[in-house]
Amino acid sequence: MAAPVTRAEVLKIYKTMLRESSKFSFYNYRMYAVRRVKDAFREQKAVSDTSEIQQHLLEAHRFLDIIKRQVI
Structure with missing residues (x-):
């Protein structure tokens, strides 16, 4: 079982x-990306299930990789 996700992470x-x-x-592009990040985190604010939080965190890492590729 994976360690619980902390608020700091x-x-x-x-x-x-x-x-x-x-x-x-x-x-x-800049404003769209910022708005999408903020909206996604706002939508998931009430999630309390650890496995669901980890799943959303994985999605966030994937999206971050996409952003990094696009910015170059």
Whole structure:
């Protein structure tokens, strides 16, 4: 069984995603990415099941990888 996800881990990925999203050179892309990150985390705010949180965290890491590839 995996270790429970801490609040610090979630905040770290959230801040990293916002930071990477702000690197888009085009305003519309940048604002879309920032809005999508914020909306996704807001939607999942009430989730309390550990396995579901881990699943959402994996999705966040995948999305972060996509953002990093697009920003280059």
